[in-house]
Amino acid sequence: MSNFRTLDAAGDLTGKTALVRVDFNVPMEDGRVTDDTRLRVALPTINKLRDAGAKVALLAHFGRPKGERVDSMSLEPVVAPLAALLGAPVRFATDCVGDEARAAIDDLDAGGVVLLENVRFHKGEEQNDPAFAAELAALGDLYVNDAFSAAHRAHGSTEGVARLLPAYAGESMRRELEALDAALGSPKKPVLGIVGGSKVSTKLDLLQNLVSKLDKLAIGGGMANTFLAAMGQDVAASLCEHDLGDTAREIIKAAEKAGCELLLPVDVVVATEVSPNAEARVRELGQLQPEEKILDAGPATVARLEKAMAESRTLIWNGPLGVFEVPPFDAATVRAARTAAALAQSGVLTAVAGGGDTVAALNHAGVVDDMTFVSTAGGAFLEWMEGKVLPGVEALRS
Incomplete structure (x- = not known):
C-alpha cells in the first residue's frame, strides 16, 4: 500500500471539506433501501473524516440515468438509513455541483455530512468532462475515493476530480487494495x-x-x-x-x-x-x-x-x-x-x-x-x- 495515498497522510483536516466518492448504488424497492451493506462499508471513512473535524460531502451514483435527471434514481431515499447508521444528521443536496451543492456544504458544521445528488444526472460524469470535474473540485479541499467498485471507470467523480485535488484512498478502498496486493501484487x-x-x-x-x-x-x-x-x-x-x-x-x-x-x-x-x-x-x-x-x-x-x-x-x-x-x-x-x-x-x-x-x-x-x-x-x-x-x-x- 506504500504506492497509494491514504487518509493517514492527509494532515490536519479541521474545517476542510472532503469530497468522498462512495458506492451507494444500493438495492431499492418502492423507494426504500432493502440492503444497507454498501452504506455500512462507507462508515469507517465517513467517521474518520468526521472525527478529524472535516465536512463530508458524499458523491455517488444510482442506476443509469444517462445524464438526465430521473426522479426514481434520486439518492434522497439513502439519507434516512445512512443517518440512522451514523447516528448523526445527514443533509441532502438536490444537485452535486453548483449553488445548491455549495450552499449545503457551507451550511455544515465541522464533522457534518451531506449527500449530494446522483452524479450521473450530469452527462459530464460518464464522459469524464474536465469542466464537470472542475465543478466538483470547486466544492472541496481534498478528494477521497472509497468506491473501489467504480474505480475501473474513468468518470468525473472517480478519476477527473482526483487529478484536481489532493486525492486519497478511503478506508474501504485501502482494505481492498491491501487485499488485492496480498493476493496478486506481492x-x-x-x-x-x-x-x-x-x-x-x-x-x-x-x-x-x-x-x-x-x-x-x-x-x-x-x-x-x-x-x-x-x-x-x-x-x-x-x-x-x-x-x-x-x-x-x-x-x-x-x-x-x-x-x-x-x-x-x-x-x-x-x-x-x-x-x-x-x-x-x-x-x-x-x-x-x-x-x-x-x-x-x-x-x-x-x-x-x-x-x-x-x-x-x-x-x-x-x-x-x-x-x-x-x-x-x-x-x-x-x-x-x-x-x-x-x-x-x-x-x-x-x-x-x-x-x-x-x-x-x-x-x-x-x-x-x-x-x-x-x-x-x-x-x-x-x-x-x-x-x-x-x-x-x-x-x-x-
Missing part, C-alpha cells in the same frame, strides 16, 4: 487460483494473466468443460464452447511455459437435467453417457483441490465450481469454500475472493466472514485480476 507463495463460471469467453483476459502469476490454477464450472474438450475428452451434452478449443490449448501451453500447473477435473457430477430433483451421478472422465451434462466437480477433484489449498499460502478465487444455485450441484463449491475458510481462519492461507457469482457462492456456503477478504466490487475486481489499469486507483498513486 503474495506469499505458493499461490493457487480458482477460476470457475460458465464460459471461457468471459474470462480469457483473466486466465491469460493468471497463468503467468500463479503456481497452480484450478479451473471449474462450465469453463472446465471447454478445456477438457480441447484435450480430447468427451463432455457429452455439457455446456461447452467447442469453438474456443484452440484458445484453451493456447492457455494450456502458456501455463506450461510459465510453470503454472493447471488443475482440471478428474471426475465430475452429471445429470440429464438441471433441477433439484435430478438424479446425480459421479463419473470419471471418459464414462459420460451422451445425454449427460457435467454440472459439478466430483469428489476426487475436490480432494485434489483441498490438497493444493493446504500446500499453498495464498488463494485467489473467482467463480463457482458447479451449478451451485441448484443442489446437489453445489457440493463441490461448498466443500472447497469451507476448506479455504478453515485454512484462512487457521492462518495458513491468505484467501481472497471476489466477482459477482463468487460472493453469492461463498454466502451460500456460509463462509464469507471467514475468508481473509471477499470483494463485492464485481467488474473492478475482475479487471484488477486481469492485470488492467483501473483509472480510479491510478489517480491515488503516490
